[in-house]
Each structure stands twice: as C-alpha cells, then as structure tokens.
Amino acid sequence: MHKKLHSNKMRLALCLLLFLVSVSHAELPELGDPTKKELSPFEEYLMGKQFYQTLRSNIPFVEDLVVNDYLTTLGQKLVSQTGESNKQFHFFILKIPSINAFAGPDAYIGIHTGLILSAQNESELAGVLAHEISHVTQRHLARAMTESSTSPGVGFAAILAGILVSAQNPAAGAAIIYGSAAGMMQSQINFTRQNEYEADRIAISVLRNANISPDGMTNFFETLLAKSESSNELAQIEYLRTHPLSSTRIAESKHRIQENDHSLPKDSLNFQLTKARIMVVTAPSVTDLIARFKSIDKEQMSISDQYAMAIALMAHDNHQQAVVLLKKLIQRNDHPWFKLALAKAYEHNHQDQLALDTLDTLNQTLPNYLPVVIEYALLLNSQGNYDRSLLLLKRILQYQKHPVIYETLAQTYYSKGQIGAALEATSYQYEQEGHLKLAAQQIDNALKQPDLDTAAYQRLESRKGTLLEQLKREKIN
Structure with missing residues (x-):
C-alpha cells in the first residue's frame, strides 16, 4: 500500500511538472522580448502575481491573523535594513511539515510551518527570512531565470511544480526544484552557491542592523546540516536541497559575525x-x-x-x-x-x-x-x-x-x-x-x-x- 501511494505521488509530481511546463506560455502573460537578459520589474510583478495565486489555489495557507501579523512585522523589520523599503514584500506561511523557505518572483517569501516549528528561537527564523530577503534584493531568482537558455516561463513553472508537489511529498518536490527535470538547467531554477554565499553575507548585515543576533542563522544551518546526516530526517529537510549548504559556507558566515553580534537579542x-x-x-x-x-x-x-x-x-x-x-x-x-x-x-x-x-x-x-x-x-x-x-x-x-x-x-x-x-x-x-x-x-x-x-x-x-x-x-x- 505504501509503495502504491508513493508511486501515485511520483506520478502526480511528473504530471504536474509536465502540465505546468506545457501551460507556462499559454497561461502566463507574455514576458516581452525573449532576447532580453533581464526581466523587467513589471514582468516580475506578473510572475509574482501568478505564482502567489497558484499557491493560494493549491496549498493550504496558515490563515491565523496573529501569526501572519507577527511574520510580516518581523519580515518588514528586516526589509527596513536593506535599503529596499519602497519595494513591497509579501510574507506568508504554508501548511507544509517539511523544513523549507523560498523567495518567489516579485518578493513573495514563503515559509513552511515545519521550518518555524524547527527553529529554536526568533533569531533562527529571522536568519532564514534575512537570507531569503537577500535573494530578493539581489534579484537572484530573476537572474537565474533570464541567464539560462530556457525560457523564464518554464523555470517559473518548475519552481511552482516543486512547491506544489512538496506539499504532498517533500523529497519529490525538492527534487523537481533542485534537479534538472524535463531537461532544465539547475542554474535556471536554483540559487548557485555563489548566490548563497552572497545572501548569507548580506543577511548577516541585515540582522545586525535590525538588532537581531546573526548567530541564529548559522546555528540553524548547523542544526540542519547535522540532521541531514540522519536518513530518517533528511526527507523533511527540503531546505538543504533547494539551498546548497556546506560546513565551509557555515564557517565563512561565522567568520563574518563580529564579537558584538553575539550579545544581540536572540529570542522573543x-x-x-x-x-x-x-x-x-x-x-x-x-x-x-x-x-x-x-x-x-x-x-x-x-x-x-x-x-x-x-x-x-x-x-x-x-x-x-x-x-x-x-x-x-x-x-x-x-x-x-x-x-x-x-x-x-x-x-x-x-x-x-x-x-x-x-x-x-x-x-x-x-x-x-x-x-x-x-x-x-x-x-x-x-x-x-x-x-x-x-x-x-x-x-x-x-x-x-x-x-x-x-x-x-x-x-x-x-x-x-x-x-x-x-x-x-x-x-x-x-x-x-x-x-x-x-x-x-x-x-x-x-x-x-x-x-x-x-x-x-x-x-x-x-x-x-x-x-x-x-x-x-x-x-x-
């Protein structure tokens, strides 16, 4: 029975991916001149809108006003330290038990309930948020989409497919996002290691300026890396599949944290x-x-x-x-x-x-x-x-x-x-x-x-x- 259920989920994953790829041009707005190397802000806005509405229609959100107000307040506190305060960020929580977070087009930042429950204190959650916010401010996703040889619409569809499938099967969803399914290049739908290092560096500065200890980010990453060594927990740690993490990267982030940072608030x-x-x-x-x-x-x-x-x-x-x-x-x-x-x-x-x-x-x-x-x-x-x-x-x-x-x-x-x-x-x-x-x-x-x-x-x-x-x-x- 278990094997049959797993097989059905995998078929769902593949069918959903193929469906989204097939409609990526038919349902999404035409994204301008395909020879351009950069998505315009309006094109990214259209993608973000479709991205969010598709998630809304297919995945249960946390509809708790108290919780959502808390997340948005924390997110905006971090955004205020980026120099991008005029850009509208959207923070939301998906009822998915796996440990993951993502930055979609046009500053739509989603957090899985599994990640919040896994974080030990506010600085750990803030560290993840600051990291995702940094991906947005550096336009990593937009650049990954436009710099690949495949159309942005296909990459966009793959990201959506991965998130949608992860609601039912974290390993399958992460594989779609991280892998080269349907012949798509990994660089198109994932952040490169260089982008991850850059997001870490900027996140540390953002956390410091927001008066939140950057230790939380590195501590959380260390915990995830340690858990990944257990085959029982690896499937739930989707974050490691979509955000390449290594002990070297953690060590470099720790090196950037200043002595005074350790005394900053860690929890609330x-x-x-x-x-x-x-x-x-x-x-x-x-x-x-x-x-x-x-x-x-x-x-x-x-x-x-x-x-x-x-x-x-x-x-x-x-x-x-x-x-x-x-x-x-x-x-x-x-x-x-x-x-x-x-x-x-x-x-x-x-x-x-x-x-x-x-x-x-x-x-x-x-x-x-x-x-x-x-x-x-x-x-x-x-x-x-x-x-x-x-x-x-x-x-x-x-x-x-x-x-x-x-x-x-x-x-x-x-x-x-x-x-x-x-x-x-x-x-x-x-x-x-x-x-x-x-x-x-x-x-x-x-x-x-x-x-x-x-x-x-x-x-x-x-x-x-x-x-x-x-x-x-x-x-x-």
Missing part, C-alpha cells in the same frame, strides 16, 4: 507564542495535544505551552477551561495575545459583555493592531453595533490595507443594508488579492445599486476605468 516571547499557535493548527489531533499538555506538571509548563494548551482547548470547544487557564496566564504575564485569546474564549462561552470590555481595552492600547480590530469589529457586528464597527475598520484603513479589512467592511455594510458600499468594499478585497477582473465585476454590480450617491457613483466609475486599464496592460505584457 512573540516567537515562542507563534510556535505555540502553529503547533495547534498543524496538530494531527487536538485531543491528543491537549492530553499531552495535561500530562505535564503544571509547574514545569512554560508560558508558551500554557498558551498553546489554551488555544487547543478553544479549538476543542472547551471554552470554559480556556477562560480559566488564560485568566491565570494573564496574572503571570499580561501579554496582549493572551487577552485577545481570552476575549475569544469569553465570546464562545456566551460572555459577550466581558468579551466586548476586553476587546475595547485592547483596542485602546493597540488601536491599529489588525487581529484586535477584526475580532472587535466582528463581535460588534454580532451585537448589531455596525456604526462602531465601521469606525474601527475605516480608521485602520488609514494605516494599512489588507483583504480581511475589506472583507469585514463588506460584511458590515451588507448587515446595514448598504449593498452598493458592500460591493465596493468587496471590489477592494479582490483587488488586494490580485483578482482585478473580479474587482471590476463587483464595481459593475455596485454601479447598479440604487443606494449610491453621485460622489460614490463617480468614484466607482473612476476606479473601474483604472482597473480595466491595468487589466489591459497585464494582458498586453
């Missing part, structure tokens, strides 16, 4: 709490996870373990027990994530007023913290307090744009019976997600609504024209 409570949340969302059995936590002496449980147990209890609908545990945890440490979890536990335990009071206090302290704003707005909506919800959502839109804000805004407008405004909000959601055609369709629907005033009608007409022009440009290119 937010990282450990992030691991706790990911542990719960990826657990094969939440029941077994709770049982394991209950078997641990309460005096021996770390703060992050207690938090993980509370989140697991909520996932198991044991909200009363979660309330008790979180209240004790807050007495020990009043971290805002504990209070946010407590508010959710209160709500699901039908203690709505306590939930509202907790969220209101949190919102006053952290008025632009997305997870709090969304949770508060949704609870206000359930209470019929739509105007207060709209106030919160419109305020946070002044500081950040995120699909979930527009999605919640649309729900609020629908509840108020303002269909035109709801459709307009949904159009912004689709635009943020890269679905320009769907966004334009929502505007068409909004323009037919009788509740629009003249200003809204003119605004929507203008946006529709802008979207159609963008769609036309993407089709031409």
Whole structure:
C-alpha cells in the first residue's frame, strides 16, 4: 500500500511538472522580448502575481491573523535594513511539515510551518527570512531565470511544480526544484552557491542592523546540516536541497559575525507564542495535544505551552477551561495575545459583555493592531453595533490595507443594508488579492445599486476605468 501511494505521488509530481511546463506560455502573460537578459520589474510583478495565486489555489495557507501579523512585522523589520523599503514584500506561511523557505518572483517569501516549528528561537527564523530577503534584493531568482537558455516561463513553472508537489511529498518536490527535470538547467531554477554565499553575507548585515543576533542563522544551518546526516530526517529537510549548504559556507558566515553580534537579542516571547499557535493548527489531533499538555506538571509548563494548551482547548470547544487557564496566564504575564485569546474564549462561552470590555481595552492600547480590530469589529457586528464597527475598520484603513479589512467592511455594510458600499468594499478585497477582473465585476454590480450617491457613483466609475486599464496592460505584457 505504501509503495502504491508513493508511486501515485511520483506520478502526480511528473504530471504536474509536465502540465505546468506545457501551460507556462499559454497561461502566463507574455514576458516581452525573449532576447532580453533581464526581466523587467513589471514582468516580475506578473510572475509574482501568478505564482502567489497558484499557491493560494493549491496549498493550504496558515490563515491565523496573529501569526501572519507577527511574520510580516518581523519580515518588514528586516526589509527596513536593506535599503529596499519602497519595494513591497509579501510574507506568508504554508501548511507544509517539511523544513523549507523560498523567495518567489516579485518578493513573495514563503515559509513552511515545519521550518518555524524547527527553529529554536526568533533569531533562527529571522536568519532564514534575512537570507531569503537577500535573494530578493539581489534579484537572484530573476537572474537565474533570464541567464539560462530556457525560457523564464518554464523555470517559473518548475519552481511552482516543486512547491506544489512538496506539499504532498517533500523529497519529490525538492527534487523537481533542485534537479534538472524535463531537461532544465539547475542554474535556471536554483540559487548557485555563489548566490548563497552572497545572501548569507548580506543577511548577516541585515540582522545586525535590525538588532537581531546573526548567530541564529548559522546555528540553524548547523542544526540542519547535522540532521541531514540522519536518513530518517533528511526527507523533511527540503531546505538543504533547494539551498546548497556546506560546513565551509557555515564557517565563512561565522567568520563574518563580529564579537558584538553575539550579545544581540536572540529570542522573543512573540516567537515562542507563534510556535505555540502553529503547533495547534498543524496538530494531527487536538485531543491528543491537549492530553499531552495535561500530562505535564503544571509547574514545569512554560508560558508558551500554557498558551498553546489554551488555544487547543478553544479549538476543542472547551471554552470554559480556556477562560480559566488564560485568566491565570494573564496574572503571570499580561501579554496582549493572551487577552485577545481570552476575549475569544469569553465570546464562545456566551460572555459577550466581558468579551466586548476586553476587546475595547485592547483596542485602546493597540488601536491599529489588525487581529484586535477584526475580532472587535466582528463581535460588534454580532451585537448589531455596525456604526462602531465601521469606525474601527475605516480608521485602520488609514494605516494599512489588507483583504480581511475589506472583507469585514463588506460584511458590515451588507448587515446595514448598504449593498452598493458592500460591493465596493468587496471590489477592494479582490483587488488586494490580485483578482482585478473580479474587482471590476463587483464595481459593475455596485454601479447598479440604487443606494449610491453621485460622489460614490463617480468614484466607482473612476476606479473601474483604472482597473480595466491595468487589466489591459497585464494582458498586453
């Protein structure tokens, strides 16, 4: 049975690769003059958009707002030290148990849950992120695609195939990315050793300037290299197949780390709490996870373990027990994530007023913290307090744009019976997600609504024209 399953996965890998290669020219936008040696920023943007949307359609993402906000905040902290702050980076987490990370076209940086769970502290995760960010700033992927004799579209398809297959079979997926499948040159779809050394060197500087210890990067690489010597663990360490690693490379990175770097911060409570949340969302059995936590002496449980147990209890609908545990945890440490979890536990335990009071206090302290704003707005909506919800959502839109804000805004407008405004909000959601055609369709629907005033009608007409022009440009290119 096991051999048959493995054989089916391998057939899937090969079929998917051949399919993606065959459609790389048919479905992807035409990438300009094939004689050019460099992808233009707009061509890379188109590739990045297709890359991300394909992953979205085929691989489960971690949809946890708290976790995603943490990763994006850490990533942007590192990006701010690269001199590329004006470039938009996209950080996301895939529910794949293997240990890997990748930098796709146009600064789309993905992390596997397996890598986060394998990292011991924040500096190790930050080291991987800084390394991937450096691949982006040095345009290693774009150069690898354009410098090979094969078309960029084929290399792009191979990268996608490798990531998609790795969700089911890490070894097969890594082989597609790293190997020369379908006659493609390794240099086209992989970072050369020279690029890896360059990314390490730049990452160390980025980490230092971000006030994070570069030791984490080299320590994590050393751990992976040591694990690779075990045949039982090698299949899960996909990172080593897609990022060639050697003791020489690690030694050179260590040589670049300065004495003062060792005293820089290595960890944060937010990282450990992030691991706790990911542990719960990826657990094969939440029941077994709770049982394991209950078997641990309460005096021996770390703060992050207690938090993980509370989140697991909520996932198991044991909200009363979660309330008790979180209240004790807050007495020990009043971290805002504990209070946010407590508010959710209160709500699901039908203690709505306590939930509202907790969220209101949190919102006053952290008025632009997305997870709090969304949770508060949704609870206000359930209470019929739509105007207060709209106030919160419109305020946070002044500081950040995120699909979930527009999605919640649309729900609020629908509840108020303002269909035109709801459709307009949904159009912004689709635009943020890269679905320009769907966004334009929502505007068409909004323009037919009788509740629009003249200003809204003119605004929507203008946006529709802008979207159609963008769609036309993407089709031409």
